[in-house]
Amino acid sequence: MERNSNLIGWVMVGALAFPAAAGATGIPTFTRDIAPILFKNCARCHRPGDIASLAPFLSFDTVRPWAKAMKDKVLLREMPPWPADLAQSLKFRNDARLKQADIDTLVAWVDNGAPKGNDSDLPPVPRFAEGWLHPRGLKPDLVISMPDDFHAPAKGEIPYLRYLVKVPLSEDVWVAASQARPSNPALVHHMAITEVMFDNGMTPADLGPMELLAKQLGLPSAPVRTRPAVTAPSNAAIFDMLGVYTPGTTFEMYGPETYGDDSAKLLRGGQNFYINFNIHYQATGKPEQDRSAIGFWFRKGPPTHQMFRVPGAADTILANGKELLADTPGIKAEGTGVAIPPIPPQAENYEVTGITAYTEPVTIYQFQPHAHLRARAFKYTVVYPDGREQPVLSVPKYDFRWQLAYDLETPLKLPAGSKMVVTAHYDNSPNNKYNPAPEKEVYFRAQNQSWDEMFTPFIQYTIDNENLVGDHRNLSKSPPTEQRTRNALQISEVVGCLSQNPALWMLTHAGAPLASTTQFTTAVELKAAEGKALGDGGYRLLGVDVFRPSSYLGQKVAVKGVLIPDAKENRLNVTSLQPLSGTCGNDLR
Numbered sequence: 001m002e003r004n005s006n007l008i009g010w011v012m013v014g015a016l017a018f019p020a021a022a023g024a025t026g027i028p029t030f031t032r033d034i035a036p037i038l039f040k041n042c043a044r045c046h047r048p049g050d051i052a053s054l055a056p057f058l059s060f061d062t063v064r065p066w067a068k069a070m071k072d073k074v075l076l077r078e079m080p081p082w083p084a085d086l087a088q089s090l091k092f093r094n095d096a097r098l099k100q101a102d103i104d105t106l107v108a109w110v111d112n113g114a115p116k117g118n119d120s121d122l123p124p125v126p127r128f129a130e131g132w133l134h135p136r137g138l139k140p141d142l143v144i145s146m147p148d149d150f151h152a153p154a155k156g157e158i159p160y161l162r163y164l165v166k167v168p169l170s171e172d173v174w175v176a177a178s179q180a181r182p183s184n185p186a187l188v189h190h191m192a193i194t195e196v197m198f199d200n201g202m203t204p205a206d207l208g209p210m211e212l213l214a215k216q217l218g219l220p221s222a223p224v225r226t227r228p229a230v231t232a233p234s235n236a237a238i239f240d241m242l243g244v245y246t247p248g249t250t251f252e253m254y255g256p257e258t259y260g261d262d263s264a265k266l267l268r269g270g271q272n273f274y275i276n277f278n279i280h281y282q283a284t285g286k287p288e289q290d291r292s293a294i295g296f297w298f299r300k301g302p303p304t305h306q307m308f309r310v311p312g313a314a315d316t317i318l319a320n321g322k323e324l325l326a327d328t329p330g331i332k333a334e335g336t337g338v339a340i341p342p343i344p345p346q347a348e349n350y351e352v353t354g355i356t357a358y359t360e361p362v363t364i365y366q367f368q369p370h371a372h373l374r375a376r377a378f379k380y381t382v383v384y385p386d387g388r389e390q391p392v393l394s395v396p397k398y399d400f401r402w403q404l405a406y407d408l409e410t411p412l413k414l415p416a417g418s419k420m421v422v423t424a425h426y427d428n429s430p431n432n433k434y435n436p437a438p439e440k441e442v443y444f445r446a447q448n449q450s451w452d453e454m455f456t457p458f459i460q461y462t463i464d465n466e467n468l469v470g471d472h473r474n475l476s477k478s479p480p481t482e483q484r485t486r487n488a489l490q491i492s493e494v495v496g497c498l499s500q501n502p503a504l505w506m507l508t509h510a511g512a513p514l515a516s517t518t519q520f521t522t523a524v525e526l527k528a529a530e531g532k533a534l535g536d537g538g539y540r541l542l543g544v545d546v547f548r549p550s551s552y553l554g555q556k557v558a559v560k561g562v563l564i565p566d567a568k569e570n571r572l573n574v575t576s577l578q579p580l581s582g583t584c585g586n587d588l589r
């Protein structure tokens, strides 16, 4: 299969035979009809040494005991794991769902006693490529491994583990491909790999004493001492994720061979940079070991576009419809610049919404919603600069066990002035079967555990009008995301009156727009906005429903958003909407 590796994340070696399904001739058999379905769709996880080794699906004898369970799982579409809702999502090239015909064949086989059939019908057992998976057989240019083996107990919940390993590079490099690789895939549930930078000459050795101090002070976790080495273009608080390992996804390549473009990821080199492995191990029933690593294949010279994988809708955050101010004190949730209030005990439907607007045209390649045990749904929606809204990924039954990356079949090109809105719902009630403690508040912290929560809607994308070729600045000295000059649209802050005309949301009596460098708002900015005079400007406001604007109708408000150039009307694709004290008066409605 040459649709290789990074997209579906695994490589199957050797041709498979696909005999015609049973049809009118009779009952499906394992060897003729079922084995090809299982080998193609299930065996990459259901085999010895991988994540579902408890139920290996490579031979009749090991499959037969699972026949009934298989029928249930495929009818419910719980297996293979692919919880996205077709109707509310774009098409994905790694879509793992079974074809309806395959489901029908599996069900008919089970309903007819799950017979074996003739041995001679059995297709060859698939071999799965192992080791470094570069399609041209190249060895990585750099491998960074965990410093020691992790020894897992046979049973019990293992907390998230964090390993920090120095990046042995003196200069920045561009990464054409990477592969996160456990030495023991059966043990690794998932891992997230980022590059971080230590502040003030600190090293990982300082973490222990700091964490102890935080405990003594009664802080829920130690203050953040590391910064992301590579950040989102719109917000330096948001990190760029180098690699994510989930069962089956291991090799990832950018650029011409994958996407037909010229993109690469940045790996920073210098004094202070460390690879941060965040690993969630899952006990397998016997004591086991792992030493995970990440391998990098470099490219010569900069690409046209830098590939970012950032929590892609995390500039402005709303909790239960209320926009959070970025300067409210508290521990910032990992991957955002905001303190998200904890989920109350027993809360069934806690909602977190994130917004990021794009001031430049972008191309999106991949979505990967990430959260923990309480998360139960994720939805990504685009609001275009003409006001059109389009759902692009909906995961109505989010399941933390499947940290899937959804690779777009056709990369999504968004014009400048678009925004991404992601909403996640969390269930902290006992109805959530994975909830370890409904009686507890659940915190969104920095460096959290699976019993804490996260709101991390990853998006992998490039900025279309960027061209790094021939860019000879020393990136180590001047972080590229801060230094690049681009002709981007402007984020503006405007004070005015919120009105409706008749279905459209408008800002009337608007004062002069003020340029802003951020998409979110702070208490300090709102205080300044209070004193601003109204004017005679008017704006059409796009994508404001998430701010629940009805409650502010007729009020004086401060709005931020991307200002969209248009000869006929002023438009703002809104990223912040906050009421100010004082109304606009009846005459102004």
Ligand code: HEC
Binding pocket: 037, 038, 041, 042, 043, 044, 045, 046, 051, 052, 055, 066, 069, 070, 073, 074, 079, 080, 081, 098, 247, 248, 401
């Ligand atoms: C991405 C990896 C993956 C793929 C692909 C996959 N499974 Fe699974 N499956 C798992 C894991 C892991 C478990 C272990 C239990 C769990 O976490 O639900 C599991 C459990 C099961 C179970 C046992 C459920 C129980 O009662 O304990 C069945 C049956 C099953 N899978 C069937 C299938 C079938 C049939 C396919 C293909 C059509 C498939 N799976 C594809 C990962 C996978």
